[in-house]
Amino acid sequence: MDLRKAEKRIDRELPAGGREIVSRLERAGFCAFFVGGCVRDALLGLSPADWDIASAARPEEVRSLFPDLPVLSTGLRHGTLTLLSDRPYEITTFRTEGAYSDGRRPDRVAFSRSPEEDLSRRDFTVNAIAWSPERGIVDLFGGFADLEGRVLRCVGDPEKRFSEDHLRILRGLRFYAVYRLAPEAATAAAMHALAGGLDRLSAERKAKEFSLAVAGRFAGEAFAAFPDLLLALFPSLAGRLPDLSLLSRLSPSPEERTAFLFFFAGEEELFSSLAALRFSRRFSERARLLCRAARTAPPTDRVGMRRFLAALSPGDAEAAFRIRLAALPGERETDRALALLARLRAENDLPPRREELALDGTALLSRGLAREGPEVGRALDLLYRAVVDGEAENRKDALLAYFERRREP
Ligand code: ATP
Ligand code: MG
Numbered sequence: 309m310d311l312r313k314a315e316k317r318i319d320r321e322l323p324a325g326g327r328e329i330v331s332r333l334e335r336a337g338f339c340a341f342f343v344g345g346c347v348r349d350a351l352l353g354l355s356p357a358d359w360d361i362a363s364a365a366r367p368e369e370v371r372s373l374f375p376d377l378p379v380l381s382t383g384l385r386h387g388t389l390t391l392l393s394d395r396p397y398e399i400t401t402f403r404t405e406g407a408y409s410d411g412r413r414p415d416r417v418a419f420s421r422s423p424e425e426d427l428s429r430r431d432f433t434v435n436a437i438a439w440s441p442e443r444g445i446v447d448l449f450g451g452f453a454d455l456e457g458r459v460l461r462c463v464g465d466p467e468k469r470f471s472e473d474h475l476r477i478l479r480g481l482r483f484y485a486v487y488r489l490a491p492e493a494a495t496a497a498a499m500h501a502l503a504g505g506l507d508r509l510s511a512e513r514k515a516k517e518f519s520l521a522v523a524g525r526f527a528g529e530a531f532a533a534f535p536d537l538l539l540a541l542f543p544s545l546a547g548r549l550p551d552l553s554l555l556s557r558l559s560p561s562p563e564e565r566t567a568f569l570f571f572f573a574g575e576e577e578l579f580s581s582l583a584a585l586r587f588s589r590r591f592s593e594r595a596r597l598l599c600r601a602a603r604t605a606p607p608t609d610r611v612g613m614r615r616f617l618a619a620l621s622p623g624d625a626e627a628a629f630r631i632r633l634a635a636l637p638g639e640r641e642t643d644r645a646l647a648l649l650a651r652l653r654a655e656n657d658l659p660p661r662r663e664e665l666a667l668d669g670t671a672l673l674s675r676g677l678a679r680e681g682p683e684v685g686r687a688l689d690l691l692y693r694a695v696v697d698g699e700a701e702n703r704k705d706a707l708l709a710y711f712e713r714r715r716e717p
Pocket of ligand 2: 346360
């Protein structure tokens with residue numbers, strides 16, 4: 309794609325509110341443009357989620373230029389204001405960053421009036437392309453060519469940039485996994501060399517980048533090329549990794565793919581590893597459930613499958629079989645289980661869920677069929693089991709009749 313066409317493409321995507329903000333900044337004499345993810349995504353033919361603006365204007369100058377728009381000042385310490393127009397727009401003052409002494413954050417940031425300074429602090433060439441309707445594409449580091457060649461390249465010396473902020477290593481893995489931007493040789497070498505520094509990052513930031521990366525369409529290729537990064541996040545996977553290139557075959561759910569990664573390590577290892585990175589309870593529980601189900605020998609007959617489905621939704625069961633098949637490629641039982649599940653679905657022969665049982669405790673109590681207390685639960689368990697096994701139909705009269713029959717000696 310030539311540059312002219314690319315500019316037209318971004319221009320088509322740009323919402324009116326953002327256009328007006330940048331134009332007003334320029335009319336007031338401040339250099340301003342869109343930069344980062346929005347330019348990258350628009351050039352890749354995707355619709356940007358948020359349109360971030362960088363500008364020479366200081367926060368107080370931005371504020372006084374837009375008395376008509378509500379403003380949020382959450383990022384003010386870093387020079388970021390959010391203007392609420394047709395959507396929120398983050399406007400960040402051009403910055404340079406001081407020295408990095410902790411490997412994750414600059415010791416101080418200084419405002420700058422220079423667009424060149426601001427662009428050179430950015431992590432990758434593809435994230436350092438700026439654009440505005442007034443200025444067109446500003447591409448100081450060859451980011452456009454890298455996007456076209458699907459190359460991930462640091463702005464400046466990779467070792468230096470990754471040692472400044474180790475999060476950039478995980479962002480790099482994510483851009484590879486999501487966009488298939490393959491790190492060029494020096495960038496890749498530095499990612500490997502500095503993987504050990506990831507432990508300086510907070511658990512939350514690691515968890516967030518991992519979740520985004522593992523869900524990427526090209527996660528298989530990216531993780532297979534950087535197993536050392538995965539091991540830096542989850543050391544307990546050492547020696548127990550599945551074939552990482554198969555990640556992309558699974559649905560893009562991060563919980564499902566995490567369950568696959570821990571297939572050989574096991575669900576307890578998964579749970580404690582996720583807890584160490586402070587994943588949400590919801591995420592961990594779901595990944596553990598899928599991992600456990602995938603590690604269970606798949607059912608081979610109809611009743612076995614119905615029992616399996618009493619504990620797991622059909623969607624989760626299918627996910628579990630797919631995870632197992634990716635971990636144990638070609639396993640015949642799992643192939644058959646997938647086919648059997650499809651058949652049960654097609655024939656509408658799935659067991660009801662426990663709460664869909666056509667009889668409840670009150671019905672048993674009012675007929676004197678069970679005494680108040682644990683007996684009720686046990687009776688319902690028995691009835692549910694009978695329905696799942698196909699011994700009783702899930703109708704109230706049928707269940708009562710079945711229960712009476714069972715009670716007779
Ligand atoms: P997305 O929003 O799609 O996740 P993004 O690239 O926009 O990707 P943001 O976190 O929104 O990511 O950051 C916006 C821009 O700020 C980036 O494109 C990049 O130019 C710069 N940036 C973000 N994080 C870093 C970092 N750790 N080091 C250097 N530059 C960064
Ligand atoms: Mg962004």
